[in-house]
Each structure stands twice: as structure tokens, then as C-alpha cells.
Amino acid sequence: MRTLRGIRRLARLAALGLVAAAIATELAKPESERTWQGKVLDVVPYDFRPPTWDRIRAAYWNPDSDRLFSDRVFGVGWAVNLYQARELMKEVFGRLMGEPRTLPIRMSVRSKSAAGEADTATPRG
8 A cells, every 4th residue: 555655656746747847848948939839858748738629639539540649638748549549449359259350251042943943042242
């Protein structure tokens, strides 16, 4: 229990440190060059601009992107692309359940002749 509390405290401290570093990065720039978006240490993205619906959709539901994690809409860190998470979960579930791959199968239809002869298979399609 004590270890878990220490890990949470460390994670909270790291998050606050990243927010402070992002704000310090922007404040170090001349006022005309401040964009309030970028990366801390060229790794962790940050964006302090007001969010828009287009950016929210692009971060959290983006079928056009193959990335599972995208830049966060507001704040420091990453967002989860829920579309890619869904696709990944469908693939993993399919593999776990052993779903066979779909194969193209040619179906045939049984029909009786008017004279009462035996069934014959006629190709369909």
C-alpha cells in the first residue's frame, strides 16, 4: 500500500514538473513567438490553446491515423485514439476467440426435376 502511494505521488510530481516545464518553455520565448503548443524535451507534447471540436475529434476518434496515442487536445501528454483502440481490441478478440478467416465459397443449390429424378447440384451465382 505504501509503495502504491509513493508511485502515485511520483507520477503526480512528474506531471506537475512537465506542466511547469511546458509553461516555462513558452514564457522563455518572446511574446510574439509563443504558440502555447510544442514538446517538452522534444518528447512529451503539450497544448495550452483552447480546444476545438475538430482537434478533439482528431485526437480521440481518428480513423485516418494509424497511431494509438495522439497529442493531447489540452494539457501535457497524450490522448488515446479510441478508433484505433477499438480496431486493436477487435483484432485481439478475434485472435483469442479463434475466428477463422473468411474464405470465398461457391454455393450450390439442390433442385428436383419435374420427372422426379434424383437431386442434382446446380452452381449458384
